[in-house]
Amino acid sequence: MSLPEGIPTVTVTGRYLRPDGQPLTGQVVWRAPNLLTFADHDVIVGGPVTVPLDKQGRFTVVLPATDAPGMNPSGWSYTVAEQFATVSQNRVYQVLLPSSDPVVDIADLAPTDPTTPNYVAVKGKSAYEVAVDNGYAGTVEQWLASLVGPKGAPGLVQSVNGKSEAAINLAAADVGAVPSTGGTYTGTLRVDTAAHGFTSKSTVTANGHAITAWMAATSGTGSALNAVSDNPGFSAVQVSGKETSTGTIKVTHAKPGAADDSGAAALSIDLTGAGTAAQGLFINSTIERADGALGTTGNLITVRNTKGRDDLRMAANGRIAMGGAIGYNPTAMLDLRMPDTTAPALVARAAGTTGANLMEWQRSSDGATRTRISPLCQLVTLETLYAAGPGVQVGSTSTTFGGGSGVLGLTNAATVPTTNPTGGVAVYAEAGQLKSRAANGDVFDTTRRAVTGSRASGAALASLLTALAQTGLITDSTTA
Structure with a gap:
């Protein structure tokens, strides 16, 4: 759609190339004042005009002349912004497009000194005007048409990538590039930038992946994905997700055929560096909560x-x-929880006969060890020991409680004590009888003994004294 007839316009053309002759890519943006009112034509014109370069780096645009009659405001100039992908310092400058020059080229308007880009170009006569001054009588269109002559001989470049037509348009495959619609890239891709180096966004909902890293080689030490960071202040890899029934990170190890993979692991953590104090695995919840309150309520x-x-x-x-x-x-x-009877629930094995205890129970007030199992598997307690069950059995794993409850059962001693205990009494059973050996060597024997003899003659008394002496209750120092 064009402007209403009667509004004078100027056709601006141009071409941008790199120093090697290859076309630039990008666009040229033309900005007039926000709104231009043409009352005589009942129209208001506003907004920037963005003109992209074609595959040859060319552009053409038709714009209102800056001196159009009846235009409000008047006395203004266009702001031209060149926006090219491979140019480090794009230019912004002002130009006038008077109606007296209906066709101009940007090369005749743009400044050539990049240090002074902001000025209004004052244009001289166009090539068409020079032709008229020299006797040409046709219109601008006729003059432009006259510039097109017969096809000349081919130049030095006969073809590009096997193409030799007049207008060569190269596809992505012609230059080894991946098309914008997707494809396979072969080789090494390096992205070196100070911002986000690589971003992949996928809207695929069925079995799709935003990024797939595939190591097709079956030998060597290469990895499908290797993330390396030189930043000690933050994580090398961040992963976040919003799953409801799967893991945010899922690691699957597949057995490689018939090969022995007993040395493999689905997850391997290597903490390196001399003197490192890094943690192998850290689980935390950053949910705002009071002290002592849980973060997640699920299993850690x-x-x-x-x-x-x-x-x-x-x-x-x-x-x-x-x-x-x-x-x-x-x-x-x-x-x-023992799932079966093939293995004990807990096994503790000492490193030696001395040293650290196998197990300790400490007092809450001061952390002092009050009950322990020594390296020799001895149970030692400094607190009261309660046995509220049927009884306590000594010397056997089979009870000898006689049907009672709250009983201390003693199995016959495997070896009867023959030396005196220090500062106490050794209690034991022998031949089914309770005995004890005191620190002074006295042996108390509870074996029932018969007392015989006549009471009248005193023989019964002598027999009783002998029996009491045998139990260890008395020392018989009587005489006949």
């Missing part, structure tokens, strides 16, 4: 290698369960 860690069972589960509150059914919530800081 779930390991489910055994079907139908959570082999390891760390709940949101830090409690750990091992061997429980799927969904089992631990009832203690460490909750061990």
Whole structure:
């Protein structure tokens, strides 16, 4: 659509090339005052005019003359902004387009000194005017047509990439480029920029990926994706997602055929650098909350290698369960659930006969160890020991409670004490009888003994004294 007839216009043409003769890419933007009113033609003209360069770097645009009669405002000039992709310093300058020059070339208007780009070009006579001054009597269109002569001999360039037509348009494949509609690029692609180096956005909803990195080689030490960062102040890789039933990061290891992959891992963490104090794995929640309140309410860690069972589960509150059914919530800081009878729930093995304890229980007030299991597997407690069950059995794994409850059962001593205990009494059973050996060597024997003899003659008394002495209750120092 053109301007109303009667508004004088100027046709501006131009061509932009690189120093090697290749066409530039980009556009030329023409800006007049915000709104131009042509009252005689009942029209208002406004806004910039953006003119893209064609494949030869050319453009043509028809614009209102800057001295059109009856135009409001008047006495203005166009602001020209050159916007080219490979030019480091694009220019912005002012030009006049008087109606006396209906056809002009941008090369006759644009400034040639890049340090003084802001001035209004004052144009001399056009080539058409010079032709009229020299006797040409035709119109501008006739003069332009007269400039087109017969086809000349071919120049030095006969063809480009096998094409030899007059107007050569190269497709992406002609120069080894990937078309804008997509394709396969072969070779190394490097993006070096101070901003976002590479952004990929996909709107595919079915089995699509924004980025796919595929290492097709089957040997060597190369990786499908290698992210390297020199910035110690932030993460080398950031991943965020809004999943409802899958992981934000999913790592799948597929067994490579018949090869032995016992040394492989789906996730491997290597902390390098002498003296590093980096953490191997850090789980945190940045949700705003009060101290002591949970971030996520889901498990922090779930390991489910055994079907139908959570082999390891760390709940949101830090409690750990091992061997429980799927969904089992631990009832203690460490909750061990034996799934079968083939292995114990907990095994602790000492490194030697001395040194650190196998296990310790500490007092909350001062952290002092009050009960422990020594390296020799000895149970030692400095607190009261309660046994509220049927009883305590010593010397055997089979009870000898005699049907009682709250009983201390002693199995016959495998070796009867023969030396005196220090500062106490050794209690033991021998031949089914309770005995004790005191620190002074006295042995108390509860074996029932018979007392015989006549009471009248005093023989019974002598027999009783002998029996009491044998139990260890008295020392018989009597005489006949």
